[in-house]
Amino acid sequence: MSDIDPGSFPERKRGSGVKLVYDLLRDEILDLKLAPGSPIDEVQLAERFKMSRTPIREALVRLAGDGLIETLPNRSTMVSNIDFLNLSTFFDALVLMYRVTTRLAAQNHRREDLPSIHRFHEDYAAAIEARDTLAMIATNAAFHAAIAEAGRNPYFTGLFRRLLDEGRRILRLYYQSYDEHFPQQFVDEHAEIIAAIEARDVEAADRLGKVHAEQIVAQVQKLFSRSGKLDIAL
Numbered sequence: 479m480s481d482i483d484p485g486s487f488p489e490r491k492r493g494s495g496v497k498l499v500y501d502l503l504r505d506e507i508l509d510l511k512l513a514p515g516s517p518i519d520e521v522q523l524a525e526r527f528k529m530s531r532t533p534i535r536e537a538l539v540r541l542a543g544d545g546l547i548e549t550l551p552n553r554s555t556m557v558s559n560i561d562f563l564n565l566s567t568f569f570d571a572l573v574l575m576y577r578v579t580t581r582l583a584a585q586n587h588r589r590e591d592l593p594s595i596h597r598f599h600e601d602y603a604a605a606i607e608a609r610d611t612l613a614m615i616a617t618n619a620a621f622h623a624a625i626a627e628a629g630r631n632p633y634f635t636g637l638f639r640r641l642l643d644e645g646r647r648i649l650r651l652y653y654q655s656y657d658e659h660f661p662q663q664f665v666d667e668h669a670e671i672i673a674a675i676e677a678r679d680v681e682a683a684d685r686l687g688k689v690h691a692e693q694i695v696a697q698v699q700k701l702f703s704r705s706g707k708l709d710i711a712l
Contacts, residue, residue, distance in 0.1 A: 495529050499537035507546045507557055508646040509612050510654070518547055518555040545640060560647055569698075572645060573691040575638040576622065580687030582629030584675045591628035595672060598624050603665045611653045614660065615646050621668060625675065645694075652701045661697070664690070 503523075506512045523534045538555065541547045548558050561568070583591070598621035605613035619642040626635040667690045674682040 495527070495533035496536045496540070499523065499527055499529075499534055500540050503537065503541060504544070504546065505616075507541070508616075508643055508650070510647060510650045512557050514557050514559040514647070516557045518557065520555075544643065546643070560644070560651075565648075568641070568644065569695045571637075572641050573688060573695060575626075575634065575641055576687040576691035577684050578687075579622070579626035579629050579631075579634055579638050580671055580675070580690075581680055581684040582631055582634065583625045584678050584680045584683035586630045587628035587675055587678075591624070592672075592676065595621065595624045595628065595675070599665075599668050599672060602668060606660050606662060606665055609660055611650070615649045615653070618649075618664070619643070619646055625671070628675070645698075648698055648701075649694075652698055661693075664693070667693070 503512070512518075518538065520531050520534050520538070524531045527534065538547060542549065546558055547555055549555050598617055602614065602617040602621055605617050622642060623635070623639050626638045629635070667686065671683065671686045671690065674686055
């Protein structure tokens with residue numbers, strides 16, 4: 479972990495230290511800067527962030543709640559591994575949640591939901607244009623999370639966010655392993671999804687969400703079909 483200059487952060491309000499640590503570690507885990515299985519040390523983190531161990535511990539509790547870190551029986555803490563053995567069930571859940579959240583957004587969205595959805599769509603298109611892998615993966619997740627929020631079912635939204643986070647790690651593995659063309663088609667599919675939501679076309683939103691999710695699943699499955707084993711340098 480790299481050192482952080484404490485002078486680079488503005489004076490923190492009460493509780494903001496927890497959010498700072500949580501946000502930075504979460505991004506590092508999802509972007510695979512902290513690889514699955516990496517040890518997490520509270521003392522080192524306290525030194526890195528120039529703060530006491532209390533906010534560090536609180537941030538780690540939040541990350542554990544997200545399923546991104548886990549505490550082992552010997553009390554050591556590590557970044558959670560990706561469950562490759564159960565990818566088929568993960569894909570099933572992911573496709574279902576793409577469908578459900580897109581469908582509900584078409585049914586329940588409010589006018590004020592649309593600007594953020596459009597903004598994430600534009601950010602995603604810009605990331606594709608710039609060939610910025612990390613931004614592309616992060617903005618894709620943010621785009622679909624915003625759609626889930628517009629569906630107004632917090633249970634679905636919470637589940638989908640967790641699936642999207644796990645998907646960010648898997649997609650990162652995919653893109654760092656192969657020199658793929660960046661998926662311009664997904665920009666077009668996002669635009670079609672937005673149009674269906676705005677038109678409150680529930681059936682079209684459902685269909686487009688399903689097609690879009692299945693395209694992503696097919697993309698990720700190439701990671702495993704090209705060779706008999708997973709061999710990725712982390």
